Amino acid sequence: MGLLTNLRSSISRAVSSLFSEEEPKRIGIYGPPNAGKTTLANRIARDWTEHGDAVGPESHVPHETRRARRKENVEIERDGKTVTIDVVDTPGVTTKVDYTEFLEHDLEKEDAVRRSREATEGVAEAMHWLREDVDGVVYVLDSTSDPFTQVNTMLIGIIESQDLPVLILANKIDLEDSSVQRIQNAFPQHETIPLSALEGDNMDEVYDKIAEYFG
Amino acid sequence: MPHQCTDCGRQFDDGSKEMLSGCPECGGNKFQFLPASQSADTPPEPPGEGVAGDSDTDRSVARTVGNAATAVKDFVGGSSEPTRERPESAAPGSSTADETSPSSSTREGPSTASSTASTDREIGSGQQSSRQPGQSPTESEPAAATMADTEDEAQASARSEVISPDELPSSTETEPRWPGEKPAAADAGETDDTAESERPDLSELRAELNQQFESIKVLEPGQYELNLMELFDREEYIVALQEDGKYTVQVPEDWKE
Secondary structure (H helix, E strand, O other): OHHHHHHHHHHHHHHHHHHOOOOOEEEEEEOOOOOOHHHHHHHHHHHHOOOOOOOOOOOOOOOOOOOOEEEEEEEEEEOOEEEEEEEEEOOOOOOEEEHHHHHOOOOOHHHHHHHHHHHHHHHHHHHHHHHHOOOEEEEEEEOOOOOOOHHHHHHHHHHHHOOOOEEEEEEOOOOOOOOHHHHHHHOOOOOEEEOEOOOOEOHHHHHHHHHHHHO | OOEEEOOOOOEEOOOOOHHHHOOOOOOOOOEEEOOHHHHOOOOOOOHHHOOOOOOOHHHHHHHHHHHHHHHHHHHHOHHHOOOOOOHHHHHHHHHHHHHHHHHHHHOOOHHHHHOOOOOOEEOOHHHHHHOOOOOOOOOOOOHHHHHHHHOOHHHHHHHHHHOOHHHOOHHHHOOOOOHHHOOOOOOHHHHHHHHHHOOOOHHHHHHHHHHHOOOEEEEEOOEEEEOHHHHHHOOOEEEEEOOOOOEEEEOOOOOOO
């Protein structure tokens, strides 16, 4: 049943992409909390939209992004061609949300509980978007932390089963204990692009690949 | 050389004790396992990737679903799987098993589930009545299996004396890629085939997940466990959790009971 539904949705996706070549692709930025998804979304928006408005606030506190946010019609120019995408910044996906984690970041209990609840709703929403509403995925990982997690394996597995194009980004290469190799080892079936969304390092290659994968 | 440090790439012989206290080169404590048949000429790769260039997409989907399936099984059956080499991911898995083991053993139907409703509510329990209680293959596994990550044959036999071999899901369902899940079978090539042929399909995976818990489990206000596969699979999705455990869902227009 689920397989049939998946098949149906991927067929309809394929059909719609056949007939609406001009529609911007909707690219979901996925990944675990605090990987730098919003920082990347903001970087893309700053680099390629007229006003450069931020997609959302960035924060060291996990689950700052608790609703999927979209930036439409981002036009990326590569080699004289323009690739138009809609960028969807999603909440960090996790299997466990615990308000006590936020207490360490000086949040009051009431705020922490609310943040936790909203984050949980956000994950549900992000998973739902993945099922129906994205045409491709930019999967952002913090290259200073271990990529061998259940969440990463499961999400990449789901993305693969949907036949969605996926680009894996090893973020935070400006930090000392970053290891891009570790991410390449974790997902050897996909291309891994190193970058620092915060510092803007290697963004040219990121845009090249976005244009190549999703253009 | 079946074991490889994921940080520096150093390789170790099957059953090597060198890596027990971390990689001597870089101190890394994550290793991946390469079956002997693969390590000679191919890079490490998960089973889902072997058909990347294959035009048979059905097969590709099945394998990638299997890939996800194994991951999900690891997650929900965390207590039975080796945890030492994946501390971060094992943490939620272990506690999930702690939560689900006692409740699923008593979960004969909705009525018993409601007895713990104050702290253990489940959202989207509509499928609960279809659960088959007591079928989870993982909940009876002892925690002793957690040391299996570097098992050699002696360790494997020691482990299989505690649990009978057919109770060991890890011997048939795991991906050789994970270091901790090296099956007891000595022949690594054969292991690969077995893992592939017996990987569960999506319906089996779903059935097993339904035995564990539904989309979102409210441990207490502010503490939630999420079943990503179920969240992904559901047509309706949760749009608002409330403090008392109630929730609002949005359903598609053509949604039918």
